[in-house]
Amino acid sequence: MLSASACALGVGYLVVADPHDPNTVMPVCPTKIVTGLDCPACGGLRLVHDLLHGHARAAVHDNLFILLCSPVLMYLIWRQGRAVSLGEQARVPRPLAYGLAGAALVWMAVRNLPGWPLTPTSI
Template identity: 60%
Template sequence: MTDPPAADTRAGAVPAALARRRRVLGLGVAVAACAGLLYLAGHDPHDPAIPMPLCPIRHLTGLDCPACGSLRAVYSLLHGHLGAAGRDNAFALVCAPPLTALLARQGRAVWQGRYAPVPAPVAYGLGAAALAWMAVRNLTG
């Protein structure tokens, strides 16, 4: 009689089948993100005639959420207009590098088949900064 295969005792390791599914899902998300960026590069969200998704928070409450203006900011960045991106959503522009680093970290972890939770101080810090930005942008008009 043979012994059952030894369980992987590495911290954060996931079963091979789950890791494979996560890789496929991760590749699908990456392809969808690239398709979205390609669409955005060719369609100016500053033009109200161009179909773009509505912000549910703004639609329901009339308030600007921390992400309102992000599509316009990304469009401006894709076309090399840093100043316009800052006017569209300064918060998204400032948060883009750390969020990109977190996304790359998570993507690498998924590809390697392991967990990579966002550290609690980073998550709470970003959440608090987003709430503060929402308050500032809605109180100042």
């Protein structure tokens, strides 16, 4: 219940705060700070903000990987929540976990190539 409340508060903040604006208070990506590279999740907050405001094209630019993986991720979150409510465990199948991790690493490499057109949008 606490996780759902925190998630709802975070989404509510993204409704009113624009992460594209550098003056808006948002968490900073540790990977970006340390390496200067966009991690697989960089642009995720901008993506959610854009989707909440109906800006699908900007969402694609912010993080195509998370956008395409979101149905699988939402299913896994729902499955875990259901298992917890029943007092059970819901393990992610190993092939799926390795597949998502591998795809995230490939996405990180590709999105940091010079000239890659899908970069997170900003003001």
